[in-house]
Amino acid sequence: MMLKRLMLAMIALLVLAGLILGSVGYLWLSQKNLNQTSVVVVIEKGQSLNSMAQQWEDQGWLRSALRLKVAARLTGGARDVRAGEFIIPPGLSSLTILPYLAEAQTRTYRVSLIEGRRLSAALEALSQAEYLQQDLGALTAERVSDYLGLTVHAEAQLYPDTYVYHRNQPVSEIITQAHERLNRVLKEEWQARDANLPYTSPYEALVMASIIEKETGVASERRVIAGVFVRRLQKNMRLETDPTVIYGLGESFDGNLTRAHLRDRSNPYNTYRNKGLPPGPIALAGREAIRAALNPAEGTELFFVARGDGSHYFSSTLEEHNKAVRRYQLSRRSDYRSAPTAEQSSGETD
Template identity: 35%
Template sequence: MKKKSLIYFIVTCSLLVVIALGIGYWYIQNFAQKTIHLSTPEQTFVLKRGTSVASLAKQMEQEELIADASLLPYLMKINPELQGIKAGTYSLATDMTVEQFLQLLVGGKEVQLTVQFVEGKTAKDWLKILQEAPNISSTLMDLTLDEIAQKLNIDGSLEGWLYPDTYNYTNGTSDLAILERAHQKMKTTLQAIWDNRDDDLPYETPYEMLIMASIIEKETGVDAERAKVASVFINRLRYKMLLQTDPTVIYGMGERYTGKLLSKDLRDATNPYNTYIIKRFPPTPIAMPSLASLEAAAHPDKTNYIYFVADAQGGHVFTTNYKAHQKAVSEYWRLIREKQQ
């Protein structure tokens, strides 16, 4: 009798354990399929390096993704594929379940943030954009432009050496890392274009072509005009003429420029960027040139133009002699006066 009772007891306990395990498993699987709560449609979740499972459960509760995350450790234990979560910043989706949330952390696919560097802007402009970009680790704020150039192994000015583009990054990426990518892309692009440039261009180095591209960038925003603008400057160099381009003077004036260029500014011999006085090129680029301007500098149109002036319509009038140029200038000011009336 005692033996039968013992067997009955063992069987009963075993059944109770199986039932308990089954109920526990059901609760865990039910927990896995619960939908996390998002407070905003584009909510992100930041998982710090070294976060334990218990800390993750607590963080989920604190951020109100789920009311009770106490079953999280058990869910991860019975599902080994949900272990191995990776630190990072993740974009959460609407109707995402707890299981899908963990799969996201295990996959390590972080949300991609972007910063856009616009052509025609200066290094100073770009650094301000970096400072205002979200979730970037700032390491350059207290450095000068020359010191930043040294960190990028640039021998000279930072200006012109960064490629205009939209750059993706993840949370915590350093500002230097982004600039390194922009610099490497400009170096590679410049060299490729230099290697395929037209013959007999009056450049001594790829850097001079980079300077030319920056001038073209500042002179026109019309793609169809870039190669024509380049031809003017190429012709002037060939004829041993001064470049005489206003944007270089303005760049050299820095904060002294108030929006209007005066005759005395064009006579200022102390401005190293004053191409109304200096021969050939200014000492550095004056902006970050686009691919279109680099290509124009390497493949200028073949023209006889040596002058151009704005046409008050968004483009320019190109001329081959000073008399025609003066006529185009007079017409420009006539149109400006008409618009102001």
Template identity: 40%
Template sequence: MIKRMLKLLVGLVAVGLVIGLVAGGWLGWQAWKFLNTPSESPGREVVLDIQPGETFAHVAVELERKGVITDAEKFRLLGRWRKATGHVRAGEFALNTGMVPDEVLKTLTTGTEMLHRLVVREGLAWWETAKLVEQAGLGSFESFKAAVHDPELLAKHNIQADSAEGYLFPETYMLPKPKGNDARAVVEVMLGHFATAAGKVWPQGLPEPRKLHELVVLASLVEKETGAPAERPRIAGVYANRIERGMRLQCDPTIIYGLGESFDGNIRKAHLLDADNPYNTYRINGLPPGPIASPGLESLKAAAEPEKHAYLYFVSRQDGTHQFSKTLEEHNAAVREYQLRRH
């Protein structure tokens, strides 16, 4: 009787071992298959936007929903095994359903965030730049506006003005999507690029903030008036001569800036006479109260070193260049030739 019971126990243990080995083998196979098989072949591109504070479990579920992985629970176990559940970063990531789970995990923990291209050309006003930023998905118009006018941010970058207009350096940027759709980080990057550019113009050290601001204002006028790059120093010289002689600058782009987004494309006589427009350089003496656009590096150089000459006037030749004059009589003749007769 005892021998029969021992045989039965041995048999049960053997069966259990076999079942355990089979089960273990099956689980091992499933784990190997999950780790080494992409969810789709060929793969497709998927963008995953992880918000700050999202849990690893939520990220795993989202990955399964988007088809990047086949099993959220197994991905969670992989994260725990790799001790990576606390290292997934917030941001926008470019993934592919052809990746195996380890590749997905590595991208989310150590990979580079997806970058968005932002092209800001010379001569844009801050609100025009804000629209480009919003269109690029790099922050809302309102958050860009708030950052541009934030006294704390202006003080941090030593800008002695009520806005960062003129200091939003024109450049082609590749930037990650900001957290919470807040464009403040974009403004910070642009101000940093301005500082780098200014260091090239004044390698021995920047002028004191108030003087620098005046030069940025002048550079913005040069930027808006220049069609031919080679004319920048000459146009800067015209404005420098007029300021030295106490003449009004009579710069049309300043009027347009003062009108803001309401400008319809035509400057009228009423605009020239408008004393309520603080940027109307037909009515005010000297430079306008602030920059009217973002000047590029060459315009900053022109403002820093205007060409020395006796010109006081210039008028468009309608081909991107200007006719420069030393006297009002010469200027009037140039206006008749290049403006009135052509119209």
């Protein structure tokens, strides 16, 4: 009987000691970390728990690397931690930090490709985007074309939008995403296009959409301008639009579009000399511009001129157009001039 009581007493003492040790251990592991504000941590792919714990302790916000490793051994929480960049709020302990990381969203960044801008501007934005891995090297139109396997020039082959990415995500993934998005939008809008349009392919519609993007920033004008250009194509008239000429001039353009530029036959983008659409797009085009190109407004207008306030005045006859030019532009020579010019006496130039 004495032996039995002794055994029970020993068991009770062991249980009590276990409870005490467990409570002390829990309190030890539950002590909050030292950060009073949120901290940003980066977990590299394949990084070990030992490396993370020591790094965080060295940074001064983790109370103890040992405590974190003990907590991880007890809970197995390290298995669910992913690579990425995370924001650690104050108030976490060695017991709660790993479960938090397993559920937390990785920190994200954004880069915007803007409609109406050239591909070069989009590539510059991607090149300068914070923490975006430049796995393609120097971003040029040629490099993008090679990477995407394009059979056309890379201009306008990225869809303008704001793209979300994670730290150290390859820029090639954003470029692929933007190109695939463009193809989806083009396909959707092409399937819903009006009948009897002067385009033989979605690519030609993209060319027109890029011109619309450059001609107006007023949403209500997109379909009207598309209607003007479509009717000019249908009547075998030259488009006579300045943005295409400027694009063809490239880096040599100094901001001053001259008569010599408009008469230059060597510029393949000179729509004052060449009939039809230019050889390719001149800017990134968004869905609304693509939709306008494929669903132009009905009407009789063949000309338009900038009013000077961002909007345009539309005319059906050259006589009316020339009057509008005299009214809106000859007194403001520095204003941007939309096609066609007042010096013309007909819809054609020699």
